[in-house]
Amino acid sequence: MFVTQSKSKVMDKRFERILSLIKNVPGLDEHERILFARSLAATPTQRWQIHNNVLRSLVLSSPSVRKRFAI
Amino acid sequence: MSAAVVQGAPVVTFDTDIWLDLPPRQYMRAANLCLKLGATMRANTVFVFQNDLIVNFLYAVTGLKNFDSEYQAVRHLNWIGLRRVPILRLERIYHSKSVIRRPKDIAHMPLLKQLIVCEKRITGKKRTPKRTATKAVVR
Secondary structure: OOOHHHHHHHHHHHHHHHHOOOOOOOOOOOHHHHHHHHHHOOOOOHHHHHHHHHHHOOOOOOOOOOHHHOO | HHHHOOOOHHHHHHEEEEEEEOOOHHHHHHHHHHHOOOOOOOOOOOEEEOOOOEEEEOOOOOOOHHHHHHOOOOEEEEEEEEEEEEEOOOHHHHHHHHOOHHHHHHHHHHHHHHHHHHHHHHHOOOOOOOOOOOOEEEE
């Protein structure tokens, strides 16, 4: 995912704000809070890009895997 | 789950479900459009595009009201270069999954519930549904 420095700074600020807002959500440990805050701080397009990157990093979007899952 | 991903769910999904408000006689319209755009047909409703995007068309969603009723409460987001894409709200996705209750739906439910709570903390307000008309919603 390509994020310019200014966009990254905006996202970091949003991340900090969201992290503080969800710090008391029950059932979330520290790691999960960071994960949720990171995800919620991103724009929908950034979230989709992150999702695709994760999918590719797990090699789940390769043709052979798709064939195995019959999709 | 693509709709949940776009709304911030930290999960991975293979395909994007698109709910179409079409009568059975017009189901082929969506298929023909995908084929025209270069997609490969994997099943009657499943199409794979060249950029690995897998699209699954739905014509009804278990556990939800009819298309028009649900559309009144959708969320509009800018996504993959498209403006104001109507997307089912997390609460409605959660409700649908709580009715379907396949193993994968049950696995997703706690995460969706936590995300809904987080989102409420962030927005800090109750949502008001908007009224408009369209033919497709991302689920």
